[in-house]
Amino acid sequence: MEITKFAIPEIIFGNNGLEYLASCARRHGAQKVFFVSDSGLERSGWVQRACDILDRDRLPWTYFNMVESNPRDYQIEKGAAQYAQEGADVIIALGGGSPLDTAKGIALLASNGGRVRDYEGANRIEHPLPPMIFLPSTAGSGSDISQFAIITDVERQVKMAIISRTLVPNISIIDPVILQTKPPELIITSAIDALAHAIESYVSPIASPFSETQSLQSIKLIVTNLQHAQATGDPEALKQLSIASTAAGMAFSNAGLGIDHALAHSLGGVFDVMHGIVHPILLPPIMRFNLPSCPEKMHRIGATVLGRRHTDSNGLALAGIEWLEDFFQSFQIPTRLGEILPSGTDLMPICHMATLDACMLSNPRPASPDDLFTLCQEVW
Amino acid sequence: MEITKFAIPEIIFGNNGLEYLASCARRHGAQKVFFVSDSGLERSGWVQRACDILDRDRLPWTYFNMVESNPRDYQIEKGAAQYAQEGADVIIALGGGSPLDTAKGIALLASNGGRVRDYEGANRIEHPLPPMIFLPSTAGSGSDISQFAIITDVERQVKMAIISRTLVPNISIIDPVILQTKPPELIITSAIDALAHAIESYVSPIASPFSETQSLQSIKLIVTNLQHAQATGDPEALKQLSIASTAAGMAFSNAGLGIDHALAHSLGGVFDVMHGIVHPILLPPIMRFNLPSCPEKMHRIGATVLGRRHTDSNGLALAGIEWLEDFFQSFQIPTRLGEILPSGTDLMPICHMATLDACMLSNPRPASPDDLFTLCQEVW
Numbered sequence: 001m002e003i004t005k006f007a008i009p010e011i012i013f014g015n016n017g018l019e020y021l022a023s024c025a026r027r028h029g030a031q032k033v034f035f036v037s038d039s040g041l042e043r044s045g046w047v048q049r050a051c052d053i054l055d056r057d058r059l060p061w062t063y064f065n066m067v068e069s070n071p072r073d074y075q076i077e078k079g080a081a082q083y084a085q086e087g088a089d090v091i092i093a094l095g096g097g098s099p100l101d102t103a104k105g106i107a108l109l110a111s112n113g114g115r116v117r118d119y120e121g122a123n124r125i126e127h128p129l130p131p132m133i134f135l136p137s138t139a140g141s142g143s144d145i146s147q148f149a150i151i152t153d154v155e156r157q158v159k160m161a162i163i164s165r166t167l168v169p170n171i172s173i174i175d176p177v178i179l180q181t182k183p184p185e186l187i188i189t190s191a192i193d194a195l196a197h198a199i200e201s202y203v204s205p206i207a208s209p210f211s212e213t214q215s216l217q218s219i220k221l222i223v224t225n226l227q228h229a230q231a232t233g234d235p236e237a238l239k240q241l242s243i244a245s246t247a248a249g250m251a252f253s254n255a256g257l258g259i260d261h262a263l264a265h266s267l268g269g270v271f272d273v274m275h276g277i278v279h280p281i282l283l284p285p286i287m288r289f290n291l292p293s294c295p296e297k298m299h300r301i302g303a304t305v306l307g308r309r310h311t312d313s314n315g316l317a318l319a320g321i322e323w324l325e326d327f328f329q330s331f332q333i334p335t336r337l338g339e340i341l342p343s344g345t346d347l348m349p350i351c352h353m354a355t356l357d358a359c360m361l362s363n364p365r366p367a368s369p370d371d372l373f374t375l376c377q378e379v380w
Numbered sequence: 381m382e383i384t385k386f387a388i389p390e391i392i393f394g395n396n397g398l399e400y401l402a403s404c405a406r407r408h409g410a411q412k413v414f415f416v417s418d419s420g421l422e423r424s425g426w427v428q429r430a431c432d433i434l435d436r437d438r439l440p441w442t443y444f445n446m447v448e449s450n451p452r453d454y455q456i457e458k459g460a461a462q463y464a465q466e467g468a469d470v471i472i473a474l475g476g477g478s479p480l481d482t483a484k485g486i487a488l489l490a491s492n493g494g495r496v497r498d499y500e501g502a503n504r505i506e507h508p509l510p511p512m513i514f515l516p517s518t519a520g521s522g523s524d525i526s527q528f529a530i531i532t533d534v535e536r537q538v539k540m541a542i543i544s545r546t547l548v549p550n551i552s553i554i555d556p557v558i559l560q561t562k563p564p565e566l567i568i569t570s571a572i573d574a575l576a577h578a579i580e581s582y583v584s585p586i587a588s589p590f591s592e593t594q595s596l597q598s599i600k601l602i603v604t605n606l607q608h609a610q611a612t613g614d615p616e617a618l619k620q621l622s623i624a625s626t627a628a629g630m631a632f633s634n635a636g637l638g639i640d641h642a643l644a645h646s647l648g649g650v651f652d653v654m655h656g657i658v659h660p661i662l663l664p665p666i667m668r669f670n671l672p673s674c675p676e677k678m679h680r681i682g683a684t685v686l687g688r689r690h691t692d693s694n695g696l697a698l699a700g701i702e703w704l705e706d707f708f709q710s711f712q713i714p715t716r717l718g719e720i721l722p723s724g725t726d727l728m729p730i731c732h733m734a735t736l737d738a739c740m741l742s743n744p745r746p747a748s749p750d751d752l753f754t755l756c757q758e759v760w
Contacts, residue, residue, distance in 0.1 A: 003394035010545070011590065014383035165390070209623045210391065213593050243589045309689060 004208035006254045007165050008145055009134075009172045011246065015239070017175040018135060021050060022057035024171045025090050028131035033061040034088035036079065036103040037095050038068075041137055044181045050094055050135070062086040064106070067099045070159065070268055072152050073116040076105035083110045090131045096190070097141025097150070097275075100134050104149040104167050107132055116151050117160060121358055125164040132169035137178045139241040140190025140276065142197055142249030144172040152269055159269040161358040168253065174246055176239040184230040187241070188331050189276025191229075194245040195222045196260055196279040199287070199301060201252035203294045204362040211255040216304055218248035223305050223327060230331070256362025259354070260286045263372060266354035273340055280328035281337055285375050287321045293365035338380045347376045384588035386634045387545050388525055389514075389552045391626065395619070397555040398515060401430060402437035404551045405470050408511035413441040414468035416459065416483040417475050421517060424561045430474055430515070442466040444486070447479045450539065450648055452532050453496040456485035463490045470511045476570070477521030477530070477655075480514050484529040484547050487512055496531050497540060501738055505544040512549035517558045519621040520570025520656065522577055522629025524552040532649055539649040541738040548633065554626055556619040564610040567621070568711050569656025571609075574625040575602045576640055576659040579667070579681060581632035583674045584742040591635040596684055598628040603685050603707060610711070636742025639734070640666045643752060646734035653720055660708035661717055665755050667701045673745035718760045727756045 012020050025033055033054060037047045042065065054061050064082055066075045083091075083106055093103030105116055107129040112119070119125055134144035143149070149162045179187065195218070201207060202215035221244035229237035263286075264278040291298050295317060302320025303309065305327075325335075334340050351372035354360070360367070392400055405413055413434060417427045422445065434441050444462055446455045463471075463486055473483030485496055487509040492499070499505055514524035523529070529542045559567065575598070581587060582595035601624035609617035643666075644658040671678050675697060682700025683689065685707075705715075714720050731752035734740070740747070 003392065003397055003400075006391040006393065008388065011386040012383065013386065013588065013590070017383055020383075208393065209597070210393070210626070213597050213627075217589070217593050246590070247593075 004206070004210070006208065006210040007147065007168055008250050008253065009169045011172050011174065013174045013242070013246065015175065015177050017173045018050065018178070019053065020173055021053045021092065021133070021135070022059050024133050024173065025054070025059060025092060026057070028090050028133070028170055030059060030090035030131070032086065032088045033059055034083050034086065034091045034106070035061045035063045036065070036067065036091065036093040036099050036106065037063070038065055038099050041095055046094060046137065046178060046181070050092070062088055067095070067102045069098050069274060070152050070272055071098050071102040071105065072154050074154060076102060076109060076116050076151060079106035080109035090133065092133045092135070094135040094137060096136070096138040097143045100136065100141060100143035101149045101151060103132060103134070104143070105151050108149070108162070108167070116162070117153050119162045119164070120160040122163040125166045129166050133171045133173065134169045135173045135175065135178070136245070138182065138186060138190040139179055139238070139245035140193040142194065142245060142252060144169060144174065145246060145249030146253035148253065150265060157269050158353055159265040161265060163358055172246070174242055176235065176242040179238040179242060180233060180235060187230045187238070188226065188333065189274055190245070191222050191226045191241050192279050192328070193276045194218060194241075194248040196275070196283055197248040197252040197257065198222070198244070199283065200258040200260055201248070201255040202301065203290055203297045203364045204255040204258065205364055206362055207255040211251040214247040214251040215255070216300070218244040218251065219301060219304050221247070227330065257359040258286070258290070258363035259360065259367055259372065259375070262354040262357035262359040262363070263350070263376070265357050265359070266350045267341070269353070270350060271341060277334065277340055280333055281335055281340070281379050282375070284321050284325045285378050289367070289371070289375060290363065290365050291317055336379055337376060348373055351376065384586070384590070386588065386590040387527065387548055388630050388633065389549045391552050391554065393554045393622070393626065395555065395557050397553045398430065398558070399433065400553055401433045401472065401513070401515070402439050404513050404553065405434070405439060405472060406437070408470050408513070408550055410439060410470035410511070412466065412468045413439055414463050414466065414471045414486070415441045415443045416445070416447065416471065416473040416479050416486065417443070418445055418447040418479050421475055426474060426517065426558060426561070430472070442468055447475070447482045449478050449654060450532050450652055451478050451482040451485065452534050454534060456482060456489060456496050456531060459486035460489035470513065472513050472515070474515040474517060476516070476518040477523045480516065480521060480523035481529045481531060483512060483514070484523070485531050488529070488542070488547070496542070497533050499542045499544070500540040502543040505546045509546050513551045513553065514549040515553045515555065515558070516625070518562065518566060518570040519559055519618070519625035520573040522574065522625060522632060524549060524554065525626060525629030526633035528633065530645060537649050538733060539645040541645060543738055552626070554622055556615065556622040559618040559622060560613065560615060564613075567610045567618070568606065568713065569654055570625070571602050571606045571621050572659050572708070573656045574598060574621075574628040576655070576663055577628040577632040577637065578602070578624070579663065580638040580640055581628070581635040582681065583670055583677045583744045584635040584638065585744055586742055587635040591631040594627040594631040595635070596680070598624040598631065599681060599684050601627070607710065637739040638666070638670070638743035639740065639747055639752065639755070642734040642737035642739040642743070643730070643756070645737050645739070646730045647721070649733070650730060651721060657714065657720055660713055661715055661720070661759050662755070664701050664705045665758050669747070669751070669755060670743065670745050671697055716759055717756060728753055731756065
């Protein structure tokens with residue numbers, strides 16, 4: 001570690017934190033709020049609830065819901081046009097990773113102009129963005145904490161990773177009560193996305209003492225609480241998953257990710273599959289691939305998931321990876337790529353595209369397209 | 381925990397981080413920098429080094445060094461007048477807690493007017509402060525991370541605690557190389573101040589999962605590295621103390637402190653004694669006093685300092701406190717109040733004043749002036 005940087009938003013965490021929405025926007029000078037969410041959150045009543053809070057405070061707003069899972073560049077452009085037309089000044093987003101990343105994209109184009117693809121990669125944003133206040137509705141994406149936005153370039157069929165400190169929202173309001181209205185499948189895939197953030201950021205070569213504690217805390221909370229949370233919907237277990245997702249967000253935003261997320265982006269760009277579906281399949285073989293480059297850290301992950309003391313037993317890293325495979329299988333989710341991709345899929349172009357993803361830069365072990373292809377074949 | 385808030389500055393950490401000074405100021409729109417430091421840092425050459433970096437970037441600056449250990453309200457007022465007169469727009473501070481708290485006071489008066497005492501207590505600052513970029517030169521005060529400023533009201537002979545999220549600097553640049561020019565005594569007292577931050581914030585009733593991990597990490601790093609760092613000046617051990625101080629700053633800024641800091645402020649206001657001198661004397665008896673209100677957490681502190689597994693053995697909390705007493709004694713520093721205060725000192729008014737300190741609000745066990753008096757007598 002030479003110079004390390006650690007930036008996170010101001011965090012307001014707790015049941016009914018949503019009530020702080022209008023005062024947070026006012027604190028950032030809001031005269032007219034641009035509010036991004038999606039139809040799912042409209043149906044569950046949370047969009048109305050947020051609008052009521054803004055109305056109660058007499059804070060004018062305009063609403064945008066052209067949001068899909070894996071947000072598209074042309075949707076961002078529509079949003080930026082509406083932002084300008086309405087003269088909005090603060091952006092609020094409520095949702096999972098898709099509405100939040102959509103809001104980041106709109107904030108980016110509204111202040112820096114051009115097209116989303118102009119900013120693909122790391123540190124390419126020049127001008128400050130309008131204040132962003134985010135309310136995550138899932139415990140997984142970490143977009144409310146991170147300097148990442150993942151947006152699909154429709155023409156090239158690629159999920160672009162845009163990484164910049166200016167994409168860290170000003171405030172993240174994390175209200176675990178919102179999780180109580182989510183189906184168990186979404187709780188599972190979101191938590192596994194957070195777990196992948198925690199594991200990949202922990203073994204990243206640019207991890208720091210500030211990110212590492214967050215990664216380990218997140219891993220421990222997820223393996224301890226996920227089964228109970230999805231089976232019972234227990235509010236306390238859901239709250240622990242929210243803490244885990246927030247901690248993982250702090251970690252990966254500052255330490256980066258790795259091969260697993262690079263492949264998930266690449267697969268998501270072509271087949272529109274969700275992250276949380278890909279990780280349980282790819283993460284274990286990728287951890288085995290990375291093991292020789294970070295044995296001590298993989299050992300520590302093993303000790304954490306197994307609840308063991310951190311001893312010098314060599315088998316702990318591999319035992320941890322096997323434990324994770326069993327853990328994923330316990331949720332009855334796909335465990336082979338062949339179950340989620342069309343038969344006969346040509347994986348090589350996807351693997352090539354993945355090696356160009358910004359997440360590859362922070363993987364502990366260099367990997368070629370052929371390496372990725374072998375990894376994918378292993379779990380086809 | 382109902383609603384919890386967690387706010388920290390952007391952190392740039394690492395050897396030679398000082399080099400980022402001008403670009404950080406530019407990023408916050410600096411046209412003219414107001415630079416606060418003290419004569420000690422002038423002598424060790426760091427002030428000149430910082431000015432060279434600003435000059436190299438052609439960033440104009442004005443310098444203020446009317447700073448004493450335990451900064452006074454009238455010094456802050458002089459600084460605010462100079463800030464206005466010079467038309468400065470970004471505040472940079474380099475130093476231990478005193479220059480950093482002086483800079484916070486100047487930023488406060490420059491933007492909100494009035495006198496420092498108008499803002500004593502929690503959340504009394506209305507208007508935003510100018511951007512602040514801080515470079516800590518000790519691993520202890522945490523002022524570069526925290527929403528606290530401690531300033532002495534000369535007339536009332538009281539160290540005022542001013543607490544507001546607006547006092548969190550925008551950027552903390554933590555360059556452990558600066559520590560290498562500090563004498564061992566300062567390394568010790570600073571690290572013990574950080575240790576007190578970590579312990580008091582950990583047992584605070586408003587601690588959160590976000591602050592607790594930072595507290596524990598800090599405790600572990602200090603008890604592991606302090607003896608080696610002060611004996612040898614080993615740069616790696618000093619870096620670990622910087623990480624510990626930063627983590628403790630994140631924790632206490634968001635979770636608050638307790639009786640030990642309330643008494644340290646009160647004693648410091650009357651006798652001008654440094655925090656780091658008071659903690660080794662008062663912290664152990666105060667931990668014993670607080671034990672019945674937070675046995676599980678004291679137990680965890682014991683396990684951490686003793687390097688033991690967190691079992692259910694009841695004696696671990698007390699054994700941890702005894703271990704800390706031995707640890708403090710190993711540095712040959714005063715262990716009785718009678719060694720650092722004038723004989724015949726009337727402690728009762730000091731204890732009364734301490735109960736009015738904002739830090740009392742986050743002590744796990746309520747305490748009367750009589751309770752504090754008994755605690756002080758015990759270690760006279």
